[in-house]
Amino acid sequence: MPSPITKETLKHLAELARIELTPREEEKLLYDLQKIFDHFEELKTLGTADVEPLVSVTGAKNVFRDDDERKSTNRGAGTNAFPEKENGFLKIPPVFEK
Amino acid sequence: MKFLRGLTIEKFREGLLSKKFTALEIAQGLFRHIKEKDSEIHAYLDLHEESALQEAENVDIALATGENLPPLAGVPLAIKDNILIKGRKTTSASKILETYVASYDATVIQKLKEEKAVFLGNANMDEFAMGASTENSAFQATKNPHDISRVPGGTSGGSAAAVAADMAVAALGSDTGGSIRQPSAFCGVVGLKPTYGAVSRSGLMPMASSLDQIGTITKTVKDAAILFNAIAGKDPMDATSAETAYGDDLLNPDFAKIKNLTIGLPEEYFVKELGGEIASAIEGVKEKLKELGMRFKTISLPHTKYSIPCYYIIVPAEISANLARFDGIRYSRIIKSEGLDLREVYVKQRGIGFGPEVKRRIILGTFVLSSGYYDAYYAKAQRVRSLIKNDFIEVFKNVDVLLTPATPHTAFKIGEKVDDPLWMYLEDIFTSTSNLAGLPAISIPAKSGIRDQGTGNSLPVGFQLIGRPFREADILGIGEYYEKSL
Numbered sequence: 001m002p003s004p005i006t007k008e009t010l011k012h013l014a015e016l017a018r019i020e021l022t023p024r025e026e027e028k029l030l031y032d033l034q035k036i037f038d039h040f041e042e043l044k045t046l047g048t049a050d051v052e053p054l055v056s057v058t059g060a061k062n063v064f065r066d067d068d069e070r071k072s073t074n075r076g077a078g079t080n081a082f083p084e085k086e087n088g089f090l091k092i093p094p095v096f097e098k
Numbered sequence: 099m100k101f102l103r104g105l106t107i108e109k110f111r112e113g114l115l116s117k118k119f120t121a122l123e124i125a126q127g128l129f130r131h132i133k134e135k136d137s138e139i140h141a142y143l144d145l146h147e148e149s150a151l152q153e154a155e156n157v158d159i160a161l162a163t164g165e166n167l168p169p170l171a172g173v174p175l176a177i178k179d180n181i182l183i184k185g186r187k188t189t190s191a192s193k194i195l196e197t198y199v200a201s202y203d204a205t206v207i208q209k210l211k212e213e214k215a216v217f218l219g220n221a222n223m224d225e226f227a228m229g230a231s232t233e234n235s236a237f238q239a240t241k242n243p244h245d246i247s248r249v250p251g252g253t254s255g256g257s258a259a260a261v262a263a264d265m266a267v268a269a270l271g272s273d274t275g276g277s278i279r280q281p282s283a284f285c286g287v288v289g290l291k292p293t294y295g296a297v298s299r300s301g302l303m304p305m306a307s308s309l310d311q312i313g314t315i316t317k318t319v320k321d322a323a324i325l326f327n328a329i330a331g332k333d334p335m336d337a338t339s340a341e342t343a344y345g346d347d348l349l350n351p352d353f354a355k356i357k358n359l360t361i362g363l364p365e366e367y368f369v370k371e372l373g374g375e376i377a378s379a380i381e382g383v384k385e386k387l388k389e390l391g392m393r394f395k396t397i398s399l400p401h402t403k404y405s406i407p408c409y410y411i412i413v414p415a416e417i418s419a420n421l422a423r424f425d426g427i428r429y430s431r432i433i434k435s436e437g438l439d440l441r442e443v444y445v446k447q448r449g450i451g452f453g454p455e456v457k458r459r460i461i462l463g464t465f466v467l468s469s470g471y472y473d474a475y476y477a478k479a480q481r482v483r484s485l486i487k488n489d490f491i492e493v494f495k496n497v498d499v500l501l502t503p504a505t506p507h508t509a510f511k512i513g514e515k516v517d518d519p520l521w522m523y524l525e526d527i528f529t530s531t532s533n534l535a536g537l538p539a540i541s542i543p544a545k546s547g548i549r550d551q552g553t554g555n556s557l558p559v560g561f562q563l564i565g566r567p568f569r570e571a572d573i574l575g576i577g578e579y580y581e582k583s584l
Contacts (some may be wrong), residue, residue: 017535019452019457019461021449036523039362040407043407043408051482054481056308057309057534060337060340065337080201082427093427094437097288
């Protein structure tokens with residue numbers, strides 16, 4: 001069974017995932033993915049039409065916290081995690097062309 | 099320092115309270131030992147000597163003033179490099195985060211700070227917890243203390259090696275498909291992966307959020323119970339954390355009750371490919387537990403053979419979403435961005451910053467979630483995950499705990515398998531099912547070292563106990579019962 005990921009698909013996926021790949025990396029990835037997809041073949045033999053997908057292993061859903069005022073112990077944690085900032089603003093590279 | 103060898107949390111507590119040693123003496127002794135030993139093992143990425151000595155001294159002062167000390171006061175710990183300690187460089191062993199400094203404490207770290215624990219340093223791991231040998235670290239390969247030509251396992255290989263080499267009294271790791279249990283088995287220490295939801299994931303760098311759990315790596319089962327007890331509990335910062343109600347039996351198992359538990363042996367885990375040394379070690383454990391009066395029953399988990407494909411579809415899918423945050427805008431920028439537009443920053447940062455296994459999984463995850471393939475792969479794997487979980491629900495109607503090997507073989511050679519990702523994926527064969535089903539599981543050394551033909555070193559073997567959700571007390575209880583009998 002050929003891998004569903006061709007060279008063209010791989011280029012498209014890398015673009016979607018925003019990862020630059022070298023030609024050598026592409027070659028190795030295609031080789032590895034072929035082996036991995038061969039291993040996935042086994043799943044196709046298993047009928048699952050009447051099985052519900054498992055989305056929450058503990059069964060928990062829609063977990064809310066109380067809408068209360070609370071003291072933050074992590075003030076500044078968000079802005080501190082930005083490599084570039086100036087006067088309390090976060091700096092990012094240009095999004096639009098000049 | 100003579101006390102360091104085999105120093106456990108329990109022995110540390112006893113020695114500290116009886117004034118056999120001070121917390122500072124132990125911490126100083128450990129750093130001396132680490133400086134010598136870790137040049138060979140490479141378990142740590144970063145040491146926090148100054149703050150650790152201060153933390154230890156504070157415990158000594160509190161003790162001298164007659165303060166009641168919490169159970170983990172002064173206990174020197176190694177912390178896996180994907181768990182945030184505020185103000186510390188935390189990289190998940192990835193080049194993309196080599197300049198990142200944690201801006202808050204993980205909930206488990208907050209809890210351990212309240213316990214007055216001592217943080218020795220950050221332990222090495224496979225990049226973003228992807229791998230099975232700690233060879234995927236962007237910075238260094240950790241060696242197995244039992245044989246330095248072999249891997250310590252992964253992904254919490256630094257944590258397991260540090261504990262095994264007495265370079266920490268205990269450690270925290272994280273486990274998504276076996277990342278605590280497999281390195282613990284390879285290094286001859288005890289690794290506990292708690293029930294999904296038992297421990298807050300807040301401040302753990304996410305890999306596959308529906309499976310990740312923080313857990314403990316210790317020298318004894320008793321220590322695992324003590325450390326787990328300190329980090330467990332519901333946390334509003336993690337919506338998937340659960341309200342837990344652990345009773346006294348977690349720390350003080352009643353062996354008369356433990357003896358009456360029935361142990362299931364899943365036939366799918368005792369395959370012919372199982373290394374002979376593993377099979378005989380597990381047989382030894384079984385015999386010992388029989389002698390102690392425990393009953394066994396052979397059971398079947400029929401969907402076991404689908405667990406690896408199921409796991410390696412769900413995990414990359416979650417990775418492709420979780421690791422999208424590392425974009426060169428937030429957390430770190432390792433490239434020169436002058437003259438680059440936003441898209442170019444993304445692709446260059448991620449192209450240079452991520453290692454091969456991380457890229458492989460992001461690409462694979464992007465594919466299985468993509469339009470046209472979602473149903474055939476991701477949705478299919480979620481359905482298979484239901485079947486795997488149901489297998490466990492069924493068998494737990496008849497047995498209380500399962501006994502299996504922790505790994506298919508003992509620690510392998512460094513470099514031997516590093517270019518074979520599928521082989522590495524199959525390392526999770528006995529461990530990933532409990533993550534898929536959200537169950538607690540522990541790896542405990544089977545006391546029969548295996549002689550390696552080449553080196554004459556004896557390599558550890560681990561056995562695994564899997565319990566019902568939130569019944570850590572059962573697997574810890576049997577583990578402690580076994581340990582005491584040796």
